[in-house]
Amino acid sequence: MKKLINSVETVEDEMVQGLVKAYPKYLSKLDCGNVVVRANKKEGKVALISGGGSGHEPAHAGYVGEGMLDAAVAGAVFTSPTPDQIFEGIKAIATDAGVLMVIKNYTGDVMNFEMAGEMAEMEGISVKQVVVNDDVAVEDSLYTVGRRGVAGTVFVHKIAGALAETGASLDEVQAVAQKVIDNVRTMGAAIAPCTVPASGKPGFELAEDEMEVGIGIHGEPGTHREKIMTANDITDHLLEKILADIDYSGSEVAVMINGSGATPLMELYIINNRVADVLAEKGIKVVETFVGEYMTSIEMAGFSISLLKLDDQMKELLAAKADTPAFKA
Amino acid sequence: MKKLINSVETVEDEMVQGLVKAYPKYLSKLDCGNVVVRANKKEGKVALISGGGSGHEPAHAGYVGEGMLDAAVAGAVFTSPTPDQIFEGIKAIATDAGVLMVIKNYTGDVMNFEMAGEMAEMEGISVKQVVVNDDVAVEDSLYTVGRRGVAGTVFVHKIAGALAETGASLDEVQAVAQKVIDNVRTMGAAIAPCTVPASGKPGFELAEDEMEVGIGIHGEPGTHREKIMTANDITDHLLEKILADIDYSGSEVAVMINGSGATPLMELYIINNRVADVLAEKGIKVVETFVGEYMTSIEMAGFSISLLKLDDQMKELLAAKADTPAFKA
Numbered sequence: 001m002k003k004l005i006n007s008v009e010t011v012e013d014e015m016v017q018g019l020v021k022a023y024p025k026y027l028s029k030l031d032c033g034n035v036v037v038r039a040n041k042k043e044g045k046v047a048l049i050s051g052g053g054s055g056h057e058p059a060h061a062g063y064v065g066e067g068m069l070d071a072a073v074a075g076a077v078f079t080s081p082t083p084d085q086i087f088e089g090i091k092a093i094a095t096d097a098g099v100l101m102v103i104k105n106y107t108g109d110v111m112n113f114e115m116a117g118e119m120a121e122m123e124g125i126s127v128k129q130v131v132v133n134d135d136v137a138v139e140d141s142l143y144t145v146g147r148r149g150v151a152g153t154v155f156v157h158k159i160a161g162a163l164a165e166t167g168a169s170l171d172e173v174q175a176v177a178q179k180v181i182d183n184v185r186t187m188g189a190a191i192a193p194c195t196v197p198a199s200g201k202p203g204f205e206l207a208e209d210e211m212e213v214g215i216g217i218h219g220e221p222g223t224h225r226e227k228i229m230t231a232n233d234i235t236d237h238l239l240e241k242i243l244a245d246i247d248y249s250g251s252e253v254a255v256m257i258n259g260s261g262a263t264p265l266m267e268l269y270i271i272n273n274r275v276a277d278v279l280a281e282k283g284i285k286v287v288e289t290f291v292g293e294y295m296t297s298i299e300m301a302g303f304s305i306s307l308l309k310l311d312d313q314m315k316e317l318l319a320a321k322a323d324t325p326a327f328k329a
Numbered sequence: 330m331k332k333l334i335n336s337v338e339t340v341e342d343e344m345v346q347g348l349v350k351a352y353p354k355y356l357s358k359l360d361c362g363n364v365v366v367r368a369n370k371k372e373g374k375v376a377l378i379s380g381g382g383s384g385h386e387p388a389h390a391g392y393v394g395e396g397m398l399d400a401a402v403a404g405a406v407f408t409s410p411t412p413d414q415i416f417e418g419i420k421a422i423a424t425d426a427g428v429l430m431v432i433k434n435y436t437g438d439v440m441n442f443e444m445a446g447e448m449a450e451m452e453g454i455s456v457k458q459v460v461v462n463d464d465v466a467v468e469d470s471l472y473t474v475g476r477r478g479v480a481g482t483v484f485v486h487k488i489a490g491a492l493a494e495t496g497a498s499l500d501e502v503q504a505v506a507q508k509v510i511d512n513v514r515t516m517g518a519a520i521a522p523c524t525v526p527a528s529g530k531p532g533f534e535l536a537e538d539e540m541e542v543g544i545g546i547h548g549e550p551g552t553h554r555e556k557i558m559t560a561n562d563i564t565d566h567l568l569e570k571i572l573a574d575i576d577y578s579g580s581e582v583a584v585m586i587n588g589s590g591a592t593p594l595m596e597l598y599i600i601n602n603r604v605a606d607v608l609a610e611k612g613i614k615v616v617e618t619f620v621g622e623y624m625t626s627i628e629m630a631g632f633s634i635s636l637l638k639l640d641d642q643m644k645e646l647l648a649a650k651a652d653t654p655a656f657k658a
Binding site for chain 1: 331332333334335336340343344345346347348350351352383384386387391520521537538557559560561563584586590591592593594595596597598599600601602603605606618619620622625627628630632654657658
């Protein structure tokens, strides 16, 4: 395993400290483990918390700031944060308007966030939740019942976070978060795996001419392995699955071409070149495109495509101001 | 060679098209090769042009937009753009206030930009230039006489671009660009090389326990090879070289921890954790930190550290509004 780290034991702590030291105007860290909150708490609004295992940087702590999250909780790499950790995050950000938990659909995350939510409710904090499940690749996986939550989660942060900033109620913020979930679909593929530091070995092995289709974001294998295709062919395959899942025809959409960690922007732009052409051909109007690393899998070489079908409310909230270390609008 | 591309012949064209299709509000492409300009030309200000070989994405086209560049010219991967291409870019963005060329110090880039500048002068366009040479690793290299221009170039774009936006004169914009160059230093290291698509082979080979110190951004070898160190040790080594080059003591600085293309953000944050501690210990005050991929080498796994010593003018211009695909402030 070849990595720029100091020791496998300190990866998560040093990473979170390095992030907070880079962006002190935005972020501060609680004393109880890797919980990152806004440097300046904003009262009177619904507070958003998200998180999960580490290894998805800049998710989720990079999205803490105005117009997005109020807290992000980071577990060990690809491991759910504990209920105690999440509970501390909730307590730190809770306002009279309540707290929305944005959970990616993985069994451990759902269980631990729900437990933390119950602990907070017992202390009189209003907590609601949404569970993101945008990955069309698999119905159930190694780590989930139902579809996995992947890069589409960032659209949930952005849009629900923007509504929360307006002073909307907890029910309204939960409703718009659920609307994003209902309208976003994602699928990915990879040409090289990633290595969890504590394990020291790649999550799967691929031959020089193979790719893994339908990958998740935890280094787990996808739906199947096949001979590597051209960028256009693999893009067409992923888009076909996404477009078959909900009816995008005649819609306005936001597009995210998300890199998995080691994929050069060069390749992501080439993929977007195809995505833009296919959507134009189908009469689907792209309102905004995001190309970059939004939800990574450490140093996996791969990508995912997310399509969010927009209505006027989501369109306006997507364009609203966001000021966070990793996402500005 | 395992890449998400369609063919080695079309990499640059498809990439630039995919970028422009992602950000049509910001960018448009000229018909004469890979020259990207602002979607809306702004008259009455000094226009900035930069560029070089492809493979450094998001540099430079990702920095075209308000408060930074007016045009970016992309050659083939790691190959200078032609004088004709640069000349077309200059003509497209030229205003009565003149054009500043921001050139990274590589022999081909300097020669071709200078030739294009002369062609533009003959057409009555006022053109001045600066040459960025921030890399402290080597005095001369495979591709340069004198030091190489690397990630510090992004600070030149940001600060000179912000001054240009205020309506400052060409001399003033050139002077502040030169001030940034005089005050920024960078050094990098890599643990895995990159592969130029047209060559199909990595630029160098490293054993599982080796790293290359003092790398440039064109896949070329660095100053020397050694056993891989901890993130803290390699960070200390690079910082030592940078801090020995100009006197930063008691200064305010901007820090850039730049990923080379395949380095996960996790590792860049860990590196920043050390950089922040060392600078704090030395009494050097960090005003702003940038962690991410700003000047890449396709899918090289590595990073560079840049330190820009600030004065009040540079500090203000660094914080001024920028609205481009890859850099927002």
